[in-house]
Amino acid sequence: MNAPTSVDIEPFVALRRELHRQPELGTQTFRTAERVMAVLREMGIDDIHYGMAESAVVARLKKGTSARAIGLRADMDALPIREASGVAYASEVDGAMHACGHDGHTASLLAAAKLLVDAPFDGEVVLIFQPAEEVGGGANLMLQDGFLAQFPLDEIYAFHNLPGLEEGVFATCEGPIMASTDTLEIMLEGRGGHAAFPEETIDPIPVALRLIDSIYAIKTRMVAAQDPAVISITQIHTGSAENIVPQSVYINGTIRTLSAGARQRICSEIEKLGNTLPPVFGVASSVRIFDSYPVTVNSPTQTKHAIEAAKRLGATVLERPAEMGAEDFSFFLEKIPGAYMFIGAGDGAALHHPEYDFNDRVLPVAAAWFRQLVVDRLPAN
Ligand SMILES: [Zn+2]
Numbered sequence: 379m380n381a382p383t384s385v386d387i388e389p390f391v392a393l394r395r396e397l398h399r400q401p402e403l404g405t406q407t408f409r410t411a412e413r414v415m416a417v418l419r420e421m422g423i424d425d426i427h428y429g430m431a432e433s434a435v436v437a438r439l440k441k442g443t444s445a446r447a448i449g450l451r452a453d454m455d456a457l458p459i460r461e462a463s464g465v466a467y468a469s470e471v472d473g474a475m476h477a478c479g480h481d482g483h484t485a486s487l488l489a490a491a492k493l494l495v496d497a498p499f500d501g502e503v504v505l506i507f508q509p510a511e512e513v514g515g516g517a518n519l520m521l522q523d524g525f526l527a528q529f530p531l532d533e534i535y536a537f538h539n540l541p542g543l544e545e546g547v548f549a550t551c552e553g554p555i556m557a558s559t560d561t562l563e564i565m566l567e568g569r570g571g572h573a574a575f576p577e578e579t580i581d582p583i584p585v586a587l588r589l590i591d592s593i594y595a596i597k598t599r600m601v602a603a604q605d606p607a608v609i610s611i612t613q614i615h616t617g618s619a620e621n622i623v624p625q626s627v628y629i630n631g632t633i634r635t636l637s638a639g640a641r642q643r644i645c646s647e648i649e650k651l652g653n654t655l656p657p658v659f660g661v662a663s664s665v666r667i668f669d670s671y672p673v674t675v676n677s678p679t680q681t682k683h684a685i686e687a688a689k690r691l692g693a694t695v696l697e698r699p700a701e702m703g704a705e706d707f708s709f710f711l712e713k714i715p716g717a718y719m720f721i722g723a724g725d726g727a728a729l730h731h732p733e734y735d736f737n738d739r740v741l742p743v744a745a746a747w748f749r750q751l752v753v754d755r756l757p758a759n
């Protein structure tokens with residue numbers, strides 16, 4: 379497709395590659411934030427707030443008299459992966475890389491800002507550059523730091539590039555589009571001893587097996603069949619030798635759901651089982667469920683606007699079923715009506731793969747979409 383854009387995209391591709399060389403993790407996206415602010419100021423955007431969630435940048439662009447405000451969000455953080463893409467501008471930080479394309483998301487939103495400086499609209503555009511999407515819930519940290527009080531928004535939008543989806547094709551759906559994620563951690567404490575005399579021990583291993591079996595039964599027996607949910611136990615650590623009954627077992631895993639109801643039921647049943655089943659066998663237990671991202675829920679009206687904006691650019695928009703991955707844009711969508719869009723990046727390594735690299739041809743497409751949303755939703759009279 380042809381992205382109608384009057385902005386010269388080359389400087390933003392160069393900037394994207396510059397960001398790619400210097401990935402930063404979690405809330406520590408300080409240098410990235412510095413570059414973002416410098417580029418915004420070069421464009422004449424100087425209503426800038428820095429420092430929510432440690433290193434977030436929020437910039438305001440206001441035109442006309444309308445009090446309506448629309449938020450556009452990009453994430454800035456990278457992943458703890460050693461890059462193997464082989465590109466000339468590969469990561470110069472050992473053990474960190476932009477393997478999810480947040481370098482591209484950041485550059486796309488900056489390109490959109492450049493377009494918006496000249497675009498006709500009436501109201502307020504809030505450009506949100508957030509850290510800690512991958513871990514730490516940067517969006518949630520921003521909300522805790524008073525984002526809503528400072529930047530009241532009527533609507534909010536974001537996108538993610540998606541390898542495997544045809545380049546330039548858009549995909550989204552109304553309602554839940556990404557899952558909630560919760561981490562579970564269970565510690566079982568028995569009484570270790572000689573493996574030849576189990577009767578003198580309290581063996582936590584068979585208790586761990588019963589507990590995991592019971593946890594897996596929650597999905598089939600306590601959650602409706604049409605309500606998708608995944609529970610994956612991914613780590614069990616115990617034992618040191620074949621002739622020793624271990625003292626303790628550490629279990630952890632992930633819980634994914636597409637509804638608040640399923641999420642609540644599964645989390646509370648795991649807590650109940652984890653706290654009550656092991657003691658029946660004399661094993662002490664502690665259960666923690668944490669690091670939660672809620673379900674990403676697209677508001678129906680804003681999803682329609684997001685689709686219309688893409689279609690106005692001549693793009694194909696596909697209906698995309700919800701998936702069990704998670705996204706911390708969900709925190710914004712809990713508070714503000716909005717929509718999350720995927721934009722196809724074509725062939726190439728998958729997200730979070732060491733050979734992944736953001737497809738720069740997505741950049742002008744995403745920038746044009748952001749611009750179109752603003753022009754549509756904050757019409758100049
Ligand atoms: Zn990611």
Ligand SMILES: [Zn+2]
Pocket residue numbers: 478479480511538
């Ligand atoms: Zn991502």
